[in-house]
Structure formats: C-alpha cells, structure tokens
Amino acid sequence: MSLTQSFASRASRMTASEIRELLKLLDKPGLISFAGGIPDPALFPAQEFAAAFARGLAPEQQAQSLQYSISEGYLPLREWIAGEMAKIGVPCTVDNILITSGSQQALDYLGKLFLSPGDTALVGWPTYLGALAAFNAYEPRYDQLSVSGNRTAASYVAGAEAEGGRVKLAYLSADFANPTGETLGQQGREALLDMTEELECALIEDAAYQALRYDGEAVPPILATEIARRGSIEDCRTIYCGSFSKTLSPGLRLGWVVAAKPVISQLVLMKQAADLHTATLNQIAVHDVASRVFDSHVETIRTAYRQRRDVMLDALSAHMPDGVTWTRPEGGMFIWLTLPAGLNGADLLERSIDSVGVAFVPGSAFFADKSGENTIRLSFSCSDEAQINEGIMRLGQVIRGA
Amino acid sequence: MSLTQSFASRASRMTASEIRELLKLLDKPGLISFAGGIPDPALFPAQEFAAAFARGLAPEQQAQSLQYSISEGYLPLREWIAGEMAKIGVPCTVDNILITSGSQQALDYLGKLFLSPGDTALVGWPTYLGALAAFNAYEPRYDQLSVSGNRTAASYVAGAEAEGGRVKLAYLSADFANPTGETLGQQGREALLDMTEELECALIEDAAYQALRYDGEAVPPILATEIARRGSIEDCRTIYCGSFSKTLSPGLRLGWVVAAKPVISQLVLMKQAADLHTATLNQIAVHDVASRVFDSHVETIRTAYRQRRDVMLDALSAHMPDGVTWTRPEGGMFIWLTLPAGLNGADLLERSIDSVGVAFVPGSAFFADKSGENTIRLSFSCSDEAQINEGIMRLGQVIRGA
Numbered sequence: 001m002s003l004t005q006s007f008a009s010r011a012s013r014m015t016a017s018e019i020r021e022l023l024k025l026l027d028k029p030g031l032i033s034f035a036g037g038i039p040d041p042a043l044f045p046a047q048e049f050a051a052a053f054a055r056g057l058a059p060e061q062q063a064q065s066l067q068y069s070i071s072e073g074y075l076p077l078r079e080w081i082a083g084e085m086a087k088i089g090v091p092c093t094v095d096n097i098l099i100t101s102g103s104q105q106a107l108d109y110l111g112k113l114f115l116s117p118g119d120t121a122l123v124g125w126p127t128y129l130g131a132l133a134a135f136n137a138y139e140p141r142y143d144q145l146s147v148s149g150n151r152t153a154a155s156y157v158a159g160a161e162a163e164g165g166r167v168k169l170a171y172l173s174a175d176f177a178n179p180t181g182e183t184l185g186q187q188g189r190e191a192l193l194d195m196t197e198e199l200e201c202a203l204i205e206d207a208a209y210q211a212l213r214y215d216g217e218a219v220p221p222i223l224a225t226e227i228a229r230r231g232s233i234e235d236c237r238t239i240y241c242g243s244f245s246k247t248l249s250p251g252l253r254l255g256w257v258v259a260a261k262p263v264i265s266q267l268v269l270m271k272q273a274a275d276l277h278t279a280t281l282n283q284i285a286v287h288d289v290a291s292r293v294f295d296s297h298v299e300t301i302r303t304a305y306r307q308r309r310d311v312m313l314d315a316l317s318a319h320m321p322d323g324v325t326w327t328r329p330e331g332g333m334f335i336w337l338t339l340p341a342g343l344n345g346a347d348l349l350e351r352s353i354d355s356v357g358v359a360f361v362p363g364s365a366f367f368a369d370k371s372g373e374n375t376i377r378l379s380f381s382c383s384d385e386a387q388i389n390e391g392i393m394r395l396g397q398v399i400r401g402a
Numbered sequence: 403m404s405l406t407q408s409f410a411s412r413a414s415r416m417t418a419s420e421i422r423e424l425l426k427l428l429d430k431p432g433l434i435s436f437a438g439g440i441p442d443p444a445l446f447p448a449q450e451f452a453a454a455f456a457r458g459l460a461p462e463q464q465a466q467s468l469q470y471s472i473s474e475g476y477l478p479l480r481e482w483i484a485g486e487m488a489k490i491g492v493p494c495t496v497d498n499i500l501i502t503s504g505s506q507q508a509l510d511y512l513g514k515l516f517l518s519p520g521d522t523a524l525v526g527w528p529t530y531l532g533a534l535a536a537f538n539a540y541e542p543r544y545d546q547l548s549v550s551g552n553r554t555a556a557s558y559v560a561g562a563e564a565e566g567g568r569v570k571l572a573y574l575s576a577d578f579a580n581p582t583g584e585t586l587g588q589q590g591r592e593a594l595l596d597m598t599e600e601l602e603c604a605l606i607e608d609a610a611y612q613a614l615r616y617d618g619e620a621v622p623p624i625l626a627t628e629i630a631r632r633g634s635i636e637d638c639r640t641i642y643c644g645s646f647s648k649t650l651s652p653g654l655r656l657g658w659v660v661a662a663k664p665v666i667s668q669l670v671l672m673k674q675a676a677d678l679h680t681a682t683l684n685q686i687a688v689h690d691v692a693s694r695v696f697d698s699h700v701e702t703i704r705t706a707y708r709q710r711r712d713v714m715l716d717a718l719s720a721h722m723p724d725g726v727t728w729t730r731p732e733g734g735m736f737i738w739l740t741l742p743a744g745l746n747g748a749d750l751l752e753r754s755i756d757s758v759g760v761a762f763v764p765g766s767a768f769f770a771d772k773s774g775e776n777t778i779r780l781s782f783s784c785s786d787e788a789q790i791n792e793g794i795m796r797l798g799q800v801i802r803g804a
Contacts, residue, residue, distance in 0.1 A: 041464065041466075057452040065653060066651040133674065136675065137672065245470075250470045251470060252682075252683060273536050275502075279653060279681055281684075
C-alpha cells in the first residue's frame with residue numbers, strides 16, 4: 001500500500017473549499033465580483049500598522065517581539081480585549097481569553113476539543129463554510145440548528161443517539177451571519193440558551209462581524225445574555241470567538257476566544273501542542289493599533305460598508321425580477337438571495353461569469369446537507385457604487401434569462 | 403453533567419508541558435538557566451526585520467501584506483525554500499512545499515493526517531517533547547524507534563497489531579536532535595528508510611536544527627537520501643519539516659513542510675480548514691530577510707553557538723564528577739547528560755535551583771514512557787562564557803553532593 005493510499009480515508013473527511021476554487025476566477029479581467037467576502041484592502045489601517053510594526057521592532061523591543069512567547073497570548077492585548085468585552089456586557093479577566101491565529105483557528109480547536117467521530121454538531125442550514133471545514137476534520141454528524149423553535153431538545157438527542165453519539169456543540173454567527181447577513185434577535189438567543197442548557201452542550205458564538213453594525217439596535221452577545229442569567233462567565237456554556245480580520249487586517253491572522261477558565265485552559269494546552277503561540281510581533285502590533293484607533297477605524301469601515309450595502313439593496317430592488325427575495329442585513333458584508341424554485345445557484349454562476357462577467361457564491365456551499373440550491377450569496381464589501389449598480393443590473397438580466 | 407466534565411476525557415489526552423512550567427522559574431533573579439533551548443535574542447537579525455516589515459507595509463504592498471492569502475503560502479518564499487532544498491540534495495518544486503506557522507504546526511497536522519486512536523507512532527526514547535505533545539492529541543500508541551538495528555519491522559508490526567492498530571509514522575530529528583544533540587549517520591538513515599519502507603509508514607524528518615552545524619561533515623537529509631534511491635520526491639515517504647525559528651526568529655512562527663505532492667495537497671486542505679493560512683506579512687518579511695542575509699546570518703549564529711558549545715564541553719570535562727557522561731553535539735543547542743544510575747534529574751533540578759541557582763530540563767520529560775530518570779538536558783544557546791563556566795561548576799557541585 002502506498003503512502004498516498006494510507007491516508008486516503010482520512011482525506012475524505014475534508015471537503016475542498018468551493019469558495020477557494022472560486023477565488024481563482026476573480027483574476028478574470030473586467031469581472032465584477034460579489035464572491036469574495038473579504039475586507040476592502042483600501043480600508044486597512046496601513047499607516048498605523050507601519051508605525052506599530054516599526055515600534056514593535058525598535059531595538060529595545062526586538063528581544064521580545066521576535067522571540068517565543070506564551071501560548072495564552074500577549075498580555076496587554078488580552079487586557080485590551082477584556083476591556084472591550086466588558087463594554088458589550090461580557091465582564092471577564094485575561095484568564096478567560098486565548099489569542100488565536102484568526103477565529104478560524106478557534107473553530108478548529110473547538111472541534112478538536114468537543115467532537116469525536118459520530119458526535120452531533122448543530123449548525124445553521126446554511127452556515128459559515130469555514131466552520132463546516134474546521135469541524136469536518138473531527139467527523140461529526142450535523143443536525144440543523146433551528147432558531148425558530150420548531151425543534152425540541154429531545155428531538156436532537158434522539159437523532160444523535162440514533163447515530164450512537166451525543167450533541168456536543170451548537171455553532172452560529174448571531175450577528176450579520178455569513179452567508180445570510182441575518183441577525184438573531186434577543187428572544188431567539190434566549191431560546192438557544194435554553195436549548196443548549198437542556199442539551200448540556202457547548203454553544204459557539206462566532207462574532208466575526210459583530211462590530212460591523214450599520215443601523216438598528218445592537219443585540220447583546222449571547223455570552224452577555226448567559227452571564228446575565230448565571231452571574232459569572234465561569235458558569236457559562238457559551239464560547240465567544242472574536243476576530244480582528246474584519247476590523248483591522250485578516251492577513252495578520254489574529255482572533256480570540258472568550259470562555260470559562262476551564263475551557264480556556266484546555267484550549268491553551270491544545271494551542272501549545274499545535275503551534276506554540278500566535279506570532280508575537282503581530283500581537284504586539286495589533287494591540288498597538290487597536291488601543292490607538294480601534295473605535296475610530298471601525299467607524300470609518302462602517303460608514304463605507306453601510307453605503308455599499310444601501311447601494312446594493314437599492315440595486316436589487318431596481319433590477320431583480322419577481323420571485324427573487326433577499327435579506328436586508330443590519331451589518332456585515334453579505335446579502336442572501338433566494339431565487340425562484342428550480343433555479344440552481346451553481347449553474348447560474350457559470351452562466352453569469354460567462355455571459356455577463358459577474359461572480360458570487362452559490363448558496364449550496366453553505367449547507368451541510370448541500371441543499372439550498374436556489375440560493376446565492378452576494379458580498380458588497382469590496383465593490384464601489386458603480387460596480388454594484390452595474391453588477392446587480394447584469395445579474396438581474398442573467399436571472400431573467402435563466 | 404457540566405460543560406467542564408463533558409470534555410474532561412478529551413483533555414486527558416494532553417499532558418501539560420513540563421518545560422512550560424519550568425520557564426516560569428527562569429524569572430528568578432540571578433538564576434543561570436540552561437533550560438530554555440530557545441535562540442539568543444541578541445542574535446536576531448532585528449535591523450533586517452525592521453527594514454523588511456517597513457518594505458512589506460509600504461503603500462503599494464499593504465493591499466497584499468495585510469490581506470488574506472492562499473493556504474499553500476507566499477509563492478516567493480516557497481520558491482526561495484525550493485532553491486535552498488535543492489542545495490541540500492532535495493530537488494523539488496513549490497508544489498512540494500507548504501508554509502506552516504512554525505514546524506510545530508507541521509507536527510500537529512501530520513499527527514492529524516496519519517494518526518487515529520490506537521495507531522502506533524515510532525519515536526525516539528528520548529525525543530522532542532513538542533512532537534509527543536502534538537501527536538498526543540490523536541491518541542497514538544508509542545513504540546521506541548530504534549536506530550541501532552536491534553528491532554525488526556516485524557516486531558513493530560506485532561506490537562501495533564497487538565493493540566489493534568498499525569504503524570503509521572516514524573518521527574525523528576536526525577541532526578543535533580532535541581534533546582540529545584546527537585546526529586544520525588548515513589548508515590542509520592539508510593537503515594531507517596529500509597525500515598519505513600517495510601512498514602509502509604510515513605517518516606517525519608524534523609530538521610529544525612539542521613542549519614546549525616558547527617563542525618564535522620554534513621549528512622544529507624533523509625529526504626535527500628530517499629530521493630537519491632527513488633529518483634523523485636513524488637515516490638518518497640519522507641516528510642521534511644523545516645523551520646526559521648532557530649535561524650531567523652521563532653516569534654514570527656514560520657516553518658515549512660517538503661513532501662510528495664499528494665501529501666502537501668492534503669496538508670493544504672487541512673491548513674485551510676484549521677487557520678486559513680500563515681500570516682501574510684510575516685511570510686513576506688521572512689522571505690525578504692532570508693533572500694538577503696540567510697547564509698551570512700546563519701554563519702554569525704553558528705560562530706556564536708559553536709563557541710558556547712565548546713565552552714560548555716570544556717566546563718563539563720573540568721567540573722563533572724566521575725560517572726557522569728554526556729554527548730558531544732556537532733551542532734544545535736543541546737548537550738545531554740547521563741547521571742549515575744539512581745540519581746533523579748527532576749529531584750536534582752529542584753535541589754539545583756534551590757541551592758546553586760542553576761536550571762536545566764530533567765530528561766524524563768522527553769521519554770514517551772517517562773523513563774530516563776537519570777538524564778538531564780543542558781542548552782548552551784542563551785548563556786555567555788562566564789555563565790556557562792560558573793553554571794557548570796555549580797552543577798558539578800550539586801551532582802557531587804546528590
């Protein structure tokens with residue numbers, strides 16, 4: 001048996017990312033892309049980072065910034081995060097915080113911590129594709145996380161036991177979720193906490209887009225609601241995953257986890273075994289930039305993305321044929337379209353790229369069961385007003401002709 | 403059942419790092435530490451990094467350096483690595499290379515790729531503690547990798563099958579290994595290749611210290627030997643893990659894997675699911691520094707560490723009592739002491755810190771079976787001549803009195 005054959009069964013756990021393949025198309029000249037879902041690089045606080053990296057590499061800092069450091073993460077950065085978390089209703093200490101290499105790493109570690117083959121993970125239909133990719137490595141069974149109250153804890157348990165496992169975690173992005181752009185209201189958050197309490201499972205709150213609210217009233221993080229119920233983060237099942245990727249820079253790979261200390265202690269051991277720590281200099285520089293300009297910079301991004309969202313919503317109203325519906329996100333980067341039944345998002349993408357040069361992501365990529373064939377995800381984060389108007393007009397033409 | 407209880411069994415897979423706890427002692431004033439095994443920060447190419455990060459964050463670079471990038475790693479860095487690998491007998495292309503967040507991450511991914519609970523991993527007795535930590539998460543059984551030829555493939559298979567698994571990988575650092583400082587000769591490498599071929603298992607070559615040779619003849623990498631046998635890297639079982647941590651900077655977390663394309667393809671998917679990619683800016687800056695000063699900088703480090711090794715070897719000859727033996731490494735950072743039978747390294751450490759203020763790592767930490775009680779690891783990388791002479795003299799006193 002060859003070496004390749006010997007790990008073929010392990011490889012089949014992971015699905016190649018359809019988004020990743022799509023990104024290769026974005027180089028096509030003249031293409032208008034609503035596919036990416038990445039931050040606009042023109043909005044990076046680049047001057048601030050240049051100054052911060054220079055300070056981090058000043059002679060008196062080099063022995064620290066280029067050296068190994070502790071797995072928990074750079075203490076001043078954890079202190080700054082603790083201060084930010086307190087502002088949104090999550091009182092905690094630095095011991096409740098682990099710095100990760102992006103929140104994607106947190107999802108991998110949480111999958112490793114909680115999931116054994118055959119265990120059940122509850123995820124949205126649709127949900128963040130990267131969460132499925134991270135969890136897939138640990139071979140869970142997926143069940144549909146319902147936030148509409150039409151599933152009981154008992155039905156989840158019965159489904160999990162029928163497969164010989166237990167429900168180990170529920171995962172969701174509660175604010176301006178990728179891919180739908182939707183936000184879960186307070187009542188839904190309370191119901192979810194009731195459900196995970198009954199299921200005795202972890203609740204992973206992916207807060208990657210939480211800071212990017214453009215209008216409407218902020219809903220407290222699920223973790224804040226659970227702390228309000230229980231009195232202390234130490235009694236909470238919710239595990240909050242934050243990220244600097246959408247606010248400061250994705251390329252520096254900086255995220256964090258906030259949870260009860262026993263959870264953080266396990267994740268610290270896991271991180272130590274898996275990559276020792278997140279790059280020291282990056283943590284120092286992100287702390288530097290965040291502590292100087294975080295609020296003002298996020299306000300700048302919000303203003304830019306809010307306008308793009310508004311332009312896209314107006315363009316959709318102007319150009320989409322009857323039978324197409326879409327979400328109206330209060331933040332984030334995404335609008336989610338439902339096409340008339342019978343239309344297939346993947347087929348539409350192929351036609352759209354070929355005939356009108358417009359890209360997006362077919363929605364079925366975000367469904368653990370590969371349903372949602374008649375849905376597509378549009379991102380407005382990286383396009384200007386003219387591109388959005390032109391691209392949505394063309395997309396309307398393609399859908400009409402489909 | 404509480405959330406904490408629900409993952410207690412998973413947690414028991416990992417052992418808390420004894421080295422990590424030890425590092426906390428190093429703040430004790432006046433302590434002479436031979437424990438760390440980390441590079442001397444005075445030898446970081448810090449000015450070069452300051453200039454490289456400034457270039458990486460120049461206005462025309464920001465949209466790339468702060469943005470998401472591909473999971474495989476920054477192409478110019480992989481090209482540079484391919485050139486370096488060719489120089490040491492490993493012809494390969496960029497498609498044979500994955501950039502990782504330190505070689506520790508490569509060990510984690512390789513554990514994830516190859517090991518299922520009950521599978522057998524062959525490791526040295528002793529071996530790198532971080533390899534055990536990385537593999538432990540995947541619950542292997544360990545067997546002793548013998549390089550002296552006193553174990554047959556059949557005996558490994560029989561041991562693995564008795565536990566219901568298969569031998570999936572052999573792991574070793576062949577040059578100036580952590581913790582022993584020893585180098586495996588060409589004959590041993592050939593025998594190891596024969597063995598892993600017979601076992602049909604992967605062979606992980608941890609080359610973290612390979613560039614740090616101070617004297618003697620360089621032995622070709624195991625991967626080079628296997629390529630010479632088979633004609634192409636695509637037919638090889640050896641997986642080579644490189645690192646910039648010991649040559650340029652550990653804090654930037656940059657390493658790489660070189661292997662046959664099917665292995666790299668699997669690791670790329672794994673990395674994409676686990677943390678998307680290693681920080682873009684760090685890859686750009688390390689490529690910048692490496693392509694400008696790698697050879698001259700490594701020569702500078704070699705000169706400094708060579709002298710410290712020589713001072714420590716001389717001091718050991720002068721101050722160790724009869725019955726203590728030690729390795730004479732041709733490179734790396736470590737000397738491995740064997741104490742008279744009956745002496746316990748962990749007990750000695752406690753006494754040594756308390757009575758003479760000298761730290762080191764007890765050898766049993768590096769044994770999968772926790773044997774090796776009468777061994778200790780000394781690092782000479784971070785101490786000057788006076789500290790080494792004084793510290794070894796004091797250590798000799800403590801051993802005499804033990």
